[in-house]
Amino acid sequence: MLRFLKHVFTSQYLALVLRLYIGGLFIYAGMYKINYAAEFAETIASYQIIPYWGVNASAVVLPWIELICGILLVCGVRARSAAAIIGFLMIVFTLAIMINLMRDAPISCGCFSAVDEKISWWTVIRDLIWLIMTIHIFFYDKIFHLEERFSLTIKEV
Secondary structure: OOHHHHHHHHHHHHHHHHHHHHHHHHHHHHHHHHHHHHHHHHHHHHOOOOOOHHHHHHHHHHHHHHHHHHHHHOOOOHHHHHHHHHHHHHHHHHHHHHHHOOOOOOOEEOOOOOOEOOOOOHHHHHHHHHHHHHHHEEEEEEOOOOHHOOOOOOOOO
């Protein structure tokens, strides 16, 4: 039984499914934030972590990082690098949420939509689960990468 569970949890196919899920999730989140940058900037400002002068730059840059890394994950191009960046973002997002939960700040998550989803410890748990998925992708994702199909070897050059 333990051998079976180890096989399942270290499976390349599970990593592929997680890669597509996390990639799609970040594509969706990034697209929303790009389309509604002003609202996203207000959400970032409400966290009161980034200095005021850095809020607009963060609201413009972060969604593009999310979108590009999501696309890279879905396509399987530089997937480890994209997973590492997304993992880092998940750590930062989780810490920001935890800091504001300890402050008892009734703020919106700002993760996906204008729906007024207030932060809670469930948000932290969700983000930690996504972080674990991203770590799994980083270590076990080895199949169906587009860069394998289109990269040249020394012999071919």
